[in-house]
Amino acid sequence: MFKKRIEKLREAMDSQQLDAVLLVGDPNRNYLSGFTGDESFSLITLDKAFFITDSRFTEQAKQQVKDYEVLEYGKSGSFVKFLSGLIGKLKVHRLGFEENIVSYSQYELYHSNLDCELVPMNGMVEKIRIVKDREEINSIKNAAKIADKAFDHMVKFIKPGMTEREVGLELEFYMKKLGAKDLSFPSIVASGERSSLPHGQATEKVIKKGEFLTLDFGCIYEEYCSDMTRTVVIGEPSQKMLEIYNIVLEAEELALKEYKPEMPASKVDAIARDYITSKGYGQYFGHSLGHGVGREIHEAPVIGYRNNSKLKSGMVVSDEPGIYIPDFGGVRIEDLVMVTEDGGETLSKSPKNLICIN
Template sequence: MFKGRIEKLREAMNQKGLDGVLLLGDPNRNYLSGFTGNESYSLITKNQAFFITDSRFTQQAKQQVEDYEVLEYSKSGSFVDFLSDLVQETSIKRLGFEENIITYSIYKLYKSKVNCDFIPMHGIVEKIRIIKDDEELKLIKSAAEIADKAFAHMIDYIKPGMTEIQIGLELEFYMKKLGASDLSFPSIVASGVRSSLPHGEATNKVVNRGEFLTLDFGCIYREYCSDMTRTLVIGKPSDKMVEMYSIVLEAQKLALKEYKPGVPAMEVDAVARNYISNRGYGEYFGHSLGHGVGREIHESPVIGYRNKSKLVENMVVTDEPGIYIPDFGGLRIEDLLVVTKDGGKVLSKSPKEMICIG
């Protein structure tokens, strides 16, 4: 599996005229190696692959990493000096680097110590990661199943009078109890007027009757993320809340039908956006309809009105329209799905119809 991923990277390297690639960021390095730790490096050339770490991770790397030569740099001094020697030994002249990971100060250090040209990669590995293989799809599905089970638990757990933080802590605890290693991102728990904040993290606000309660959450299972949003009603909804909810739900369902290979991302976004706009709420839906999910919670592609790129089979993406009215409240409904030849296969199985609690 990892050997095949490395070969795809080498094809991209050849196209860009790179002699080697240096990987520092956890998502890309671990995607290509199988390592589950951090603070380590990969140097991949046209015919060799080196996994470089220190004494804290050497044993772990030798257990997890195949198809690489595992090297420990801490025995010979600093990493940059070790890298300099290795680049010289392997005759690298043009070395690709993750310009979104390496800071300017580190870049200047490398430039002063390592005798090669440093070439920004512009997302070479990320583009490979867009298409998920069978093992990745299996792990993402497992992460989504944990989120679904957690939501079912939260429906029974949540009561009026609880705080957002109390709800968020229970959500985190329950997902970890089910096997998650961490949260995909800090859970969004926003109620009442705060539910108009698309990324409103939990506060000490008390959840009251007559309010929306938006839960946007996910977990990491064996390095892969899930992402789902459901909006509950605490108590009895007003007519306006019912109207808003029905519009978002219908927009979400209509867009879901468009997640097919070959369809431009902007056209999928337009289906939901136009539906919401035609019902008078267009100004209250400001973010993109969705995004890719994998080792990171936000990956390519963006399902947005500017993205002309086309969907491809085995992309994992979200479908999440919303309406957010300042000083009133808002809601979002989000599913995680896989693009298949037959359309979007939804991984988020939790009910989407309005649920009222208390």
């Protein structure tokens, strides 16, 4: 599995005339190595692979990283000094680096100490990560199953008079109890007027009858994320609440039918956006329809009106239209979708009919 990923990277390196690449960010480094820790480095050339760490992670790396030579840099006193010696021995002239991850101060350090040309990788590894393999998809499906079970539990747990923070803590505890390593992101728990905040994290606000409650959450399982959103009503909904909910639900389901290979991402976004606009609420849907999900909660591709790139089988993305009305409230409904040769497979299985909690 990791050998295949490294070979894809080497093909990209060769096309860009790179002698080696240095990976410092956890997602890319771990995707290509199987390591589950942090604060380590990978140096990959066209015929060799080195995993470089210090004494804290050496034993772990030797257990987890099978297709690399594991090296410990600690005795040299400095990673950059160690790296300088290594690339000198390997005769590296053009070194690719993650320009979206390496800070300016780190770049200056590398530039001053490494006798080679530093070349931005321009998302080289991220482009490989866009299409998931079987093992990745299985992990994402398992993360989605945990989220589904958690939502079923939360519908029974939530009661009027609880605070948003109480709900968020229970949601986190329950997903971890089911085997999640961590949250994909801080859970969004927003009720009443606060539900118009697309990223409204939990507060001490008391959840009351007659309010929307939006839950946007996910978990990490075997290093892969899930992401889903459900909006419920506490008590009974007003006619306007029913109208908004049904518009968002219809938009979400219309878009779900369009996830297929060769479909431009912008056109999927347009399906949901145009429907919401036709109902008079277009100004209240400001974000993109969705995004890729994998080792990171936000990955390529963006399912948005600016992205005309075409979908491919094996992509896993979110489908999450919403309507957010200031001083009133909002609704978002989100599923995880895997693009297949036959269309789209919805990985989120939680019900989407409006649930009223009394």
